[in-house]
Amino acid sequence: MAKAGPDVYGENQGGFSSDNSPIYGFSHMHDSGTGGSPSLGNFPIFAQPGCPNGDINACKYTLWERMIERVDGSVHAKPGYFDITLANNIRTEMTVTNRTALYRFTFPETPADPTIPSNPHILIELSDLPQTRSEANITVYARNGRITGGGVFSPSFGIGTYQSYFCLDFDGAQVKDAGVWANTRASKATSLKIAPGDVRHTPNARPAGGWVQFERPKANNQILARVGMSFISETQACANAEREIPKSNFDAIAKAAEDAWRAKLEVITIEPGGVSNVFLKAFWSGVYRTMISPQDYTGENPNWSSSEPYYDSFYCIWDSFRSIHPLLTLLDPGSQTLMVRSLLDIYVHQGWLPDCRMSHCKGLTQGGSNADVVITDAYLKNISEGIDWNLAYEAVVKDAEVEPPNWDVEGRGGLASWKTLNYIPTENLDTDGVGTETRSISRTVEYAYNDFTIALLARALGHTADYEKYLTRSGNWRNMFKPDQRSIVYGEDTGFQGFLQPRYMNGTWGYQDPIFCSPLQDFTGCYLNPSGRETYEGPVWLYTFFVPGDMVTLIATLGGRTTFVRRLNWLHESGVLYLGDEQAFLKVFLYHYAGRPALSAERAHQYIPSLFNDSVGGIPGNDDSGAMGSFVALVMMGLFPNAGQDVYFIIPPFFESISIKNGQTGKTATIRNVNFDPGYKNIYVQSATLDGRPYSRNWLKHRFFLDGGVLELTLGPKESAWGTREEDVPPSLGPFGNATVPVNATRVKRRWEMPGAAEFGFGGASS
Structure with missing residues (x-):
């Protein structure tokens, strides 16, 4: 929960x-790299070498007065530790335990x-961080300098x-000396309360807080600041700090944080093969950031008591x-198991x-x-482990079947249309709940995939009728596909026909330019508003x-493998794709389905x-929390x-x-390149073996990681025939799987009903 770090202006x-x-x-808690508005950053602390002429009112209190530059090159960071020196020559090191941040301030021998x-x-x-405080309180204990508040x-x-x-x-x-401050002035008063901005509890912008002035530090010109945090009470914040850091040993706490990381x-074990440090830094930084959220707030949930784990900062799923x-x-x-249990407890x-x-x-859907x-x-x-799959199934089926009163923050909206029209209409009439009536195209394809995954779970748990129902619903994306729609970019036809388009409740079509909301046209036109x-x-x-x-x-709908690959190439080469949004990720790998x-x-x-x-x-x-x-x-x-x-x-x-x-399982899975070169001339698989046996599929199942083994890829400088056959591509299990016919043709036979298709079956928790 504690994530100590500097906060910068802007x-x-x-x-x-x-x-x-x-x-x-x-400040002591952060969400990492979020979109939308800033998050957390509660109760920042700030150190100054002293106050001019010893006058506490000559120190700087407000954010705009006290903000200061850093010393170039002074940042040193590693998992569990951060170190920076500011232009006032105060070095600040920080580390954390689960609920507590620990800072070590080293002050200059002689102030400049x-x-x-x-x-x-x-x-x-x-x-x-976002300046949203609506009310607050603070108490300063002048005898020992303790400050508590909320x-x-x-x-x-x-x-x-x-x-x-x-x-x-x-x-x-x-x-x-010690006291409280408000606006730009300090006081030796020991408590302060801030009321909401008005009866609607809007933020109160009045700067305020507490302060402590010290005699010269005893050793090394250093002062430690320990900040316990809680969502329950000040008493629990103090208990967290006292339990987790009972003694003032910064180096030991930092070492424990590093060991945990x-x-x-x-x-993960890597044999780099001589690659540039740029790649190593990008990789390890990526793994590190993935493990920052969701955050374990177990024991810090003020809303209900439960024996289940509680995770927060699902930002956003x-x-x-x-x-x-x-x-x-x-x-x-x-940890992933605990997160799933937490989702179910929510x-x-x-x-x-x-x-x-x-x-x-x-949060917003x-x-x-x-x-x-x-x-x-x-x-x-x-x-x-510990997951109630009957409860899990109940939860996902409720998402699919019951519309919440406010589907801006949970569940799905437009379910009546979803079940009767088999798509989410543009300008939908929804009398069952309230939510932002936009995104009809993207909601349709996402609802379709949500239902597809529910179908897989239904099949695994033996709910045959539900499996058929949700599998059928997973094909609803086709009802917003307009076969004759073309894409004209800067006056020139891209040469491709057939795109998703808005569709009204009466079945008639609307229009949205296929490149709208891309870097090629009005990039920010499709935000959540x-x-x-x-x-x-x-x-x-x-x-x-x-x-x-x-x-x-x-692939069949878009014209077959050759045309599909050309369309995918255009997506990646035209500038229409922005990889900084997560829905672009999968598009990098869709070539696998085309062999x-x-x-x-x-x-x-x-x-x-790049x-x-x-x-x-x-x-x-x-970064969106990793x-x-x-x-x-x-x-x-x-x-x-x-x-x-x-x-x-x-x-x-x-x-x-x-x-x-x-x-x-404790087993190790290894993927090894043969003919690897750090200049990346050989990036094409020529052949593969799995545990010494030839392996032609261009995809793996999770069993490889549970059982362990060695996947060996022999590389070369040109594309080969490896992974290109129809039987080598990943399975398609939707209601029209194995389609080789036009969009409006009779429903085709499902792929898993074909002879030999059982090998594409998906394993359950015990398989």
């Missing part, structure tokens, strides 16, 4: 930025300003409010289901699976009910490719390292999941070999 998504933005404090005596001054402010804040991408509490203690110097990361949760399933299945106590959640508040995908993915990949359009954060060109459960039908895995490898190298590298701009979009990090890590590992299915696409890893030790 970049609030994760608190810190690696540019030259001034720093105004250090001769009017400043060596009486360090440390303040805490009752604020957060406040009411708003979540960054959701509804409601949350309360947060802190307990700040110091060690290393005797307290000289090392235990998480050491399940629309972003995380595609790569964050699949990567955690590979590297940290124990369902038990709040009635719905969340699609987004932060700071104990309901961006498309479908994507916890359904996470739950099915977990079942198929043996994430099972009442004036948004019929796709979400991406163009029709992108969403027309989103049929993850039935790619064989999509062209070599082209997926080409696209992977197109985007890495968009993913160790520069300041080395992440193409909001989504970008998990994408680059998985791609460089040489596999990418089709989340919600037991399918991993194979491309050559970006290293000579990579091994993953499974946390459930």
